[in-house]
Amino acid sequence: MTGPRLDRGDFGLLLLGLIAGREMYGYELVAELRAKSEAVIDLPEGTVYPALRRLEREGLIEGRWVDVAGGPRRRYYALTPQGQRALADGREAWRRFATAADGMLGR
Amino acid sequence: MSDDPQARLRSHVDAILAQGGVPAQEREPLAEELYGHLLEKWAELVAGGLGADDAAERAVRAFGAHAELASQLRTTYHGRLWASTIGVLLPVVAQASSRPGAVAWLRFVLGLVIALTGVGLIGIPSLTPVRLAANFVVLVLSVACAILAFKALGRGQRWALGYGIGACLVLFVEGIADTVAKSGPSNVSIPLGSILSAVVLLMVLGQRPELEAFVAASRRVPGWLVVLLAIALLAPPIVPRVLAAVPDPTQAGPGDMVLGISTICDRADIEVEGLSGPETLRNLQRVTVVVDATWSRADLLPSGLGGLLDGSDGGDTAGVSLRWDPESQWIWDTAPPPIDVESGRTIGAAGSTSPSESLLPVAVMNGYTFAIDDDEIRAGHTHRMTFVLRPGSGRTTPWPAAEVYYAHLDRFVIAGSAECNTTSIGRPIYSAADASLDGESPLLPATVPAIEKVGIVEDVRIYPDKVRYRFADGSVREVQTEVYRTLNAHEWGGFGLVIVGEDRDGPFVAAFLEQDGLPRGCYVENGIGIERGAYIESLGVLWAKAPGFTSAVDPAFGEAYPAGARFCFSDDGQITTVIGR
Numbered sequence: 001m002t003g004p005r006l007d008r009g010d011f012g013l014l015l016l017g018l019i020a021g022r023e024m025y026g027y028e029l030v031a032e033l034r035a036k037s038e039a040v041i042d043l044p045e046g047t048v049y050p051a052l053r054r055l056e057r058e059g060l061i062e063g064r065w066v067d068v069a070g071g072p073r074r075r076y077y078a079l080t081p082q083g084q085r086a087l088a089d090g091r092e093a094w095r096r097f098a099t100a101a102d103g104m105l106g107r
Numbered sequence: 108m109s110d111d112p113q114a115r116l117r118s119h120v121d122a123i124l125a126q127g128g129v130p131a132q133e134r135e136p137l138a139e140e141l142y143g144h145l146l147e148k149w150a151e152l153v154a155g156g157l158g159a160d161d162a163a164e165r166a167v168r169a170f171g172a173h174a175e176l177a178s179q180l181r182t183t184y185h186g187r188l189w190a191s192t193i194g195v196l197l198p199v200v201a202q203a204s205s206r207p208g209a210v211a212w213l214r215f216v217l218g219l220v221i222a223l224t225g226v227g228l229i230g231i232p233s234l235t236p237v238r239l240a241a242n243f244v245v246l247v248l249s250v251a252c253a254i255l256a257f258k259a260l261g262r263g264q265r266w267a268l269g270y271g272i273g274a275c276l277v278l279f280v281e282g283i284a285d286t287v288a289k290s291g292p293s294n295v296s297i298p299l300g301s302i303l304s305a306v307v308l309l310m311v312l313g314q315r316p317e318l319e320a321f322v323a324a325s326r327r328v329p330g331w332l333v334v335l336l337a338i339a340l341l342a343p344p345i346v347p348r349v350l351a352a353v354p355d356p357t358q359a360g361p362g363d364m365v366l367g368i369s370t371i372c373d374r375a376d377i378e379v380e381g382l383s384g385p386e387t388l389r390n391l392q393r394v395t396v397v398v399d400a401t402w403s404r405a406d407l408l409p410s411g412l413g414g415l416l417d418g419s420d421g422g423d424t425a426g427v428s429l430r431w432d433p434e435s436q437w438i439w440d441t442a443p444p445p446i447d448v449e450s451g452r453t454i455g456a457a458g459s460t461s462p463s464e465s466l467l468p469v470a471v472m473n474g475y476t477f478a479i480d481d482d483e484i485r486a487g488h489t490h491r492m493t494f495v496l497r498p499g500s501g502r503t504t505p506w507p508a509a510e511v512y513y514a515h516l517d518r519f520v521i522a523g524s525a526e527c528n529t530t531s532i533g534r535p536i537y538s539a540a541d542a543s544l545d546g547e548s549p550l551l552p553a554t555v556p557a558i559e560k561v562g563i564v565e566d567v568r569i570y571p572d573k574v575r576y577r578f579a580d581g582s583v584r585e586v587q588t589e590v591y592r593t594l595n596a597h598e599w600g601g602f603g604l605v606i607v608g609e610d611r612d613g614p615f616v617a618a619f620l621e622q623d624g625l626p627r628g629c630y631v632e633n634g635i636g637i638e639r640g641a642y643i644e645s646l647g648v649l650w651a652k653a654p655g656f657t658s659a660v661d662p663a664f665g666e667a668y669p670a671g672a673r674f675c676f677s678d679d680g681q682i683t684t685v686i687g688r
Contacts, residue, residue, distance in 0.1 A: 027148065045169050050180050057183070
């Protein structure tokens with residue numbers, strides 16, 4: 001039996017959670033995701049970009065370009081007010097789900 | 108950083124974006140973002156001690172396969188349906204070679220298919236509802252797939268190459284079939300589409316290696332998409348033909364109308380317009396033919412959406428012809444308009460016809476007709492048409508029998524006959540759907556031919572382009588073999604009866620020979636004959652019965668004579684006798 005898998009919505013929620021702390025760019029998000037999940041979540045790095053584009057198109061995050069000396073520009077992402085509400089709702093739903101799952105699986 | 112690792116990173120980004128369906132205005136910023144990520148990863152790996160090339164490979168691997176990331180981008184920008192269809196069919200393929208010349212010609216054929224299918228869409232609004240819906244879906248699917256194939260072929264997609272070749276094959280076969288169907292002895296149609304597609308197919312064969320290289324980098328498309336594309340390719344030539352042979356369930360069929368025919372023969376005082384004003388003819392013979400068409404179901408949008416907007420340009424035609432002694436003459440005395448019995452409304456005009464008249468035998472068109480407005484047809488209603496006739500002369504005249512034909516739009520014909528003071532129910536004698544099933548163009552009811560020459564032949568000379576007959580009366584007649592068709596197995600005939608005539612299908616020659624065991628002067632046709640009142644339908648023509656006609660069997664109107672019946676023609680081209688087996 002395979003372990004639990006992230007669907008698109010869950011992955012988006014995790015990104016919203018990371019960005020909520022501070023503005024981040026793609027490479028930084030991947031590193032943060034790996035570090036905070038202790039490498040449990042270890043997706044191909046490129047998958048973060050379609051997810052970021054989707055969140056941006058849904059109006060949950062917004063990006064801005066920042067020039068970097070001696071290298072390509074970076075696109076930093078921050079939550080929009082709509083994204084903050086979506087994160088709050090998502091957290092709540094996730095907690096209910098996790099509590100229910102814990103109740104069935106045992107702590 | 109050397110150029111090679113940098114190029115490796117850039118090519119990975121290009122591969123992702125080529126198939127990602129990213130809108131043009133977002134491609135460049137996204138490319139910059141992805142490249143920036145790969146570059147930072149590469150720098151980190153190099154700083155960790157990896158060589159430049161190895162670091163580039165590792166960075167690319169960690170980033171993920173381009174196909175998978177492109178698929179995620181397609182879903183992000185266009186949704187799952189787009190990503191799984193157009194997103195698969197259309198992306199640019201990294202082409203391994205330059206575009207072969209055959210690609211341009213295949214795209215030309217696809218353009219032709221798009222144009223022809225577009226033209227087909229113009230006629231759609233006049234179709235009945237089910238046919239309209241089915242044809243619309245098929246044609247739109249076909250146009251959409253042809254447009255996609257047109258674009259995808261230019262981008263080196265293998266499926267589009269297959270689609271283009273398939274379009275050529277369909278065009279070729281359709282053109283040949285059309286030519287075979289339309290060409291006759293006097294006309295030849297040239298299948299331009301077939302010629303074009305054959306040339307293009309030969310070009311494709313000649314450039315196979317180049318075409319193979321051109322689409323080599325293309326990905327396979329899923330099986331269900333292949334099936335959809337095959338349907339889009341094959342449905343336009345097939346579906347309309349199948350639909351034509353299947354009755355549209357929204358339309359009334361021959362079984363939805365009962366045609367009642369009553370012939371009342373009596374005497375009455377009839378007022379006529381004399382030279383010195385109205386005068387009354389006492390106790391004159393009168394024939395009243397009452398035709399009741401009772402509908403149990405009416406058509407839904409018989410002329411399609413076009414008819415709803417512009418009004419129907421169709422209509423029904425009812426016609427009556429009388430069988431009578433050739434010496435006598437009956438004339439139409441009064442012409443009350445056709446009415447809806449239930450509502451009393453006038454639903455058409457007497458002495459008039461509608462386009463459906465083309466389905467009626469010529470004999471009827473020389474008789475008396477009513478035009479019925481098909482918009483007036485209501486389920487549960489009866490349309491009554493009354494024909495009142497009187498002798499043309501003051502003499503007592505043999506009573507006639509009435510033959511009635513009713514043509515509903517271009518769909519079906521119901522016919523029947525009623526002798527004096529009898530009632531009968533009509534039978535379907537033609538349906539467009541059945542005719543379509545038989546193939547070719549609709550098989551219209553047989554017509555009474557115009558006879559150009561009839562006589563016993565004493566000499567026949569067959570030349571490459573004509574046949575020369577010398578008749579017993581000394582006359583000579585030549586017929587061009589390219590213009591005239593032969594009706595029966597005797598082809599151009601021998602020493603027997605030859606009838607040269609013309610019917611709706613054009614000029615013809617029919618030849619009949621005497622047979623051993625039958626009376627002299629009986630020129631025989633052994634084929635199938637159908638009872639048509641004053642006529643017998645055989646070889647696709649209505650042959651008149653001679654005065655004093657006799658028959659060993661007496662089938663009902665519209666019924667076939669038993670197999671083995673032989674039809675005796677006299678030397679004036681009329682059938683005198685039907686001899687049983």
